[in-house]
Amino acid sequence: MPPPLRAEVFPAHTPAASQIFTTVLSHGPLTRADVARRAGLSAAAVTKAVRPLIEAGYLVEDADAETRPLLGRPASLVRVDGGRALFIGVKITGDEIFGVLTDLCCRIRVARHLPLPTRAPKAVLASLAELVRELLTEADGFGVPVLGCGIAVAGEVDRAQGTVRYSPFLEWRDVPLAELAAMTTGLPVTVDNDVRALTVAEQWFGAGVGLSDFAVVTVGAGIGCGLVVHGRVVAGAHSVAGEIGHITIDSAGPPCHCGRRGCLQAYAGDAEIAARVGEITGTPITDSAEALALAHAGHPGAREVYARAGEAIGRGIATVANLLGPERVIISGEGLAAYDLFAEQIRDAFTATAFGSAAHCDLVTRPLPFEEWARGAAATAIRGFVRADR
Amino acid sequence: MPPPLRAEVFPAHTPAASQIFTTVLSHGPLTRADVARRAGLSAAAVTKAVRPLIEAGYLVEDADAETRPLLGRPASLVRVDGGRALFIGVKITGDEIFGVLTDLCCRIRVARHLPLPTRAPKAVLASLAELVRELLTEADGFGVPVLGCGIAVAGEVDRAQGTVRYSPFLEWRDVPLAELAAMTTGLPVTVDNDVRALTVAEQWFGAGVGLSDFAVVTVGAGIGCGLVVHGRVVAGAHSVAGEIGHITIDSAGPPCHCGRRGCLQAYAGDAEIAARVGEITGTPITDSAEALALAHAGHPGAREVYARAGEAIGRGIATVANLLGPERVIISGEGLAAYDLFAEQIRDAFTATAFGSAAHCDLVTRPLPFEEWARGAAATAIRGFVRADR
DNA sequence: GTCGCTTATTTTCCACTGTCAATGAAAGAA
DNA sequence: TTCTTTCATTGACAGTGGAAAATAAGCGAC
Incomplete structure (x- = not known):
């Protein structure tokens, strides 16, 4: 059975039109001239590509909010009609x-x-x-x-x-x-x-807008990594890429469910942190919220576990930065609830482990509600x- | 002062022409029809792009060596005139x-x-x-x-x-x-x-021909890594990428000149291997050829050092494969002189450390004379x- | 208020690319 | 000899996106 036909076809049949639409989508309201500059196209090309997109309702002209350049004709802003x-x-x-x-x-x-x-x-x-x-x-x-x-x-x-x-x-x-x-x-x-x-x-709507090389590292139940290289999301030849959770941090470290010891996952996975906190504090802990509460309450052992986790994450990020030289690494994930507990360690370990100019890579965090x-x-x-x- | 003007300009002014030339360059003599298929262009486009390249002498038609398809008109082969x-x-x-x-x-x-x-x-x-x-x-x-x-x-x-x-x-x-x-x-x-x-x-002339995602790992004085992702060599946002020598193998391992312990470099760098062999065998060793000779002579301690190096390299390669999912990793470098001493360990460590389909990545070795x-x-x-x- | 200046946008060509379809070529097969 | 098949070439052509000119719309000077 053939897949369902798309109810609508997006009226951007040329690469330039796609690029123009994506530029407006990612960079908010822009004047046509701005779009042309950002996309490296001529103003004429933008006018021509924008018209059918406006006619189809995907783009709209912001009549009210005009921008006044210091000099010259005021420009009209074009933006994506989200409600379309x-x-x-x-x-x-x-x-x-x-x-x-x-x-x-x-x-x-x-x-x-x-x-x-x-x-x-x-x-x-x-x-x-x-x-x-x-x-x-x-x-x-x-x-x-x-x-x-x-x-x-x-x-x-x-x-x-x-x-x-x-x-x-x-x-x-x-x-x-x-x-x-x-x-x-x-x-x-x-x-x-x-x-x-x-x-x-x-890449399209968040902290990766406009960057051609960046990484997303998620901290939560597992440690994940998404990569954008040359402006494209890396998928890998075998549909697997971004496996970062089992980078070795310390081969004498805690055992990991993968069978080896001292993987990043074993330090910074939610369950592993909780287990470790339970071990150290002698409290039976069933979920990571409890571990977090203990650490936030100031329990030194628990805080230490989070500090170690941060160090491990920082090293993992440095490995990615050393290998790929991204402009930015976006740290996200449910595990960020504990960010105050390991932010410093992440940064310190990153700085210590990143080589040369790779250390100029920008680290930003993004909260990540589950939805x-x-x-x-x-x-x-x-x-x-x-x-x-x- | 402006840089010197190029004596000649390559007569391929369109992306398609460039692509066609590169296809012929990398894939040896090809029929025009083959070029069209490989480059995803029409036969007409190939004919048109090839003509000026032949006129300028960059391509030549192999008159003697025709290929006979099973059926139909014989094809003439086009190849790059290296001597041009x-x-x-x-x-x-x-x-x-x-x-x-x-x-x-x-x-x-x-x-x-x-x-x-x-x-x-x-x-x-x-x-x-x-x-x-x-x-x-x-x-x-x-x-x-x-x-x-x-x-x-x-x-x-x-x-x-x-x-x-x-x-x-x-x-x-x-x-x-x-x-x-x-x-x-x-x-x-x-x-x-x-x-x-x-x-x-x-990528153009070696074991990476035709691959859009692969890595080159060099073993020698240092451990280096070159990456091709989405068909392009990765340069990194800060002109640094492929730094693989200081991936941690074992944080309790030998000290590394970078100040940390157990880096890949500390296990598999030429000088580090030699020093280690010297230590273990109690022989003063000044260069890696001596260390290699000792190992080849069967000295168990020396062999062990190489085995450890191979293991470390295999893990480093697995880290790259897990992160990027390349189709192939090309192992090269002067250090390959010792390949027989650590080939097995590289493969074993790679297989043990590569996750899921990343393990399907193909490992090949290329000798690397210094020139x-x-x-x-x-x-x-x-x-x-x-x-x-x- | 008009003129001149500046920048934004549109319009009007236009060069150029690469595809399509038709045609010609050169085998082997019937 | 004729047919089939694949390779190669040609010429017409439909788009693309650019350049340049035209138009729009403010601002400040006069």
Whole structure:
């Protein structure tokens, strides 16, 4: 069965038009002249590309807010009409699925989640269908179409094929998720790895805007890494890239579930931190919030565990910076709740371990509410729509 | 003073023409139809792009060697005429400079080297000028022009600017080498980092041909890494990338000159291996050849040192593979003389440390005679010529 | 108020690229 | 000999995006 046809086709049939739209999308309202400068095109090209996009409603002219240059004719601003279309983003974890409805600017309009009773693809598909149905119902209220659905899954995902090659949490192997989900939802579906999806969101809508080389490091249950090199998200030849959690920090360190010792994961994974804090304080600890509370309460042992975690993260980031020389590393993830506990160690370890100019790389942090993962999935759907031709 | 004008301009003014030429250059003699298929262009485009290149002598039709397809009209092969032009490649180390004269296919025709009395930029420039003069004299015998000179230097090099930002071996900072060398040699000059230059050579003429994502790891005095992602050599935002020598293997390991312990360099650098072998065998060892001889003679302690080095290298490679998911890693460098001593450990450690599909990455080794470094520099010069417009 | 200056945007060509479809070439097969 | 198949070439052509000129719209000087 062929995948559902897209309800609408994005009217940007040339690379230049795509680029112009993306420029406006990422850099907020801009004058046509600015767009031309940023995109390295002529003003004429911008005028021509913008017209059909305005006619189709994807771009609008901000009549009210004109910018007055110091001299010369006032310019009119062009911006993306976020309300023109909606997208759905879904993040599937081992026991829940999170969904968001976003607009074309990837702003979250509605967020929902459902528990996942079992992990069999069929059951997950059913939950996914239900979640999407709910979101589509919500979408009705906006009176604009939902143009795509992005799904983010941890593990090895082949974006081009739309298949989940291997997902440890779901215990899936070679599930053609895009095809299946397209059939059950009736929407065009993009499937991607969760960290890469987040990276796409940062690249178009976040702290990676305008950068051609940056990395996203997520700290939480696992330590993940998304990379953008030469302006493109790195997918790797075997749909695996950004595996950073098992960089060795200290081969005499704590054992890691991967079978070796002293991996970054063993220092900075949520569960590992909690376990370690439990060990050191002698308190039975069941979840990372408790560990965090103990550390925030000033327990020196607990604080030490977080400090060690920060050091490990800093070293991991330095490894990435040394290898790729990104302009910026965006640190994010649920683990950032503990940021005050290890910020200093991250920076110190990074500075100590980054070589030469790699140390000039800019470290920024971004809080990451959990729905952000689903928003990342929506960003991949938006990208899929805007670049449908490629 | 403006840099010297190029004696010739490469007659490929469109991206398609460049791409077609590079395809023929890398994939040897091809039929036009094959070129079209590989480059994803129409046959008509190939015919049109090839004509001026043949007229200018860069491509030739192999009249003798026709290929007979099973059916249909025999095809004529097109190949690059290596003898059409010459290039110079120079590698500058702390105490010597190596130069090669290559043809357009980057085959070495002449190799020369000179000692470097001092490291001051002025003195190095003088030696460089002399070496280039010698090579130009040799070039006269071929009756074709020398169209460019590539220079490779270890350290932080800004290729676009043509400046050496920082070279630890030369003790240089911010030397505008391309400009200076262009003035003294009268040739168009490209300057690049040595490992990146080697990576360019592999990409166009070696084991990286046709791959869009691969890595080159060099083992020798230092451990280096060149990366190709999305079909382009990674330069990093701060002209530094591929720093792999100080990945931590074991934080309780031997001290490294960088001030930390257990870096890859501390296990697998030439000098470090030699020192370690000396320590363990109680023999005073002054250079790595002696250490190698001891190990080859079967001294168990020495063999163990090499085994440890191999393990460290394998882990370093796995880190790269996990992070970037390359299709292939090319292991090269002078240190490969000891390959038989650590090949097994490299593979084993790689397999043990690579996650999931990253382990499918292909490991190949390439012997690296020292002049190969200079050949890499020549490859950057060839690239500079072929892509002069971009 | 008009003129001249500046910058933004649009319009009007226009060069150029690469594709399409038709044609010619050169085998081997029937 | 004719047909089939694949390679190569040609000429027409549809887009692309740029250059330059024209138009728009403020500001300040007069």
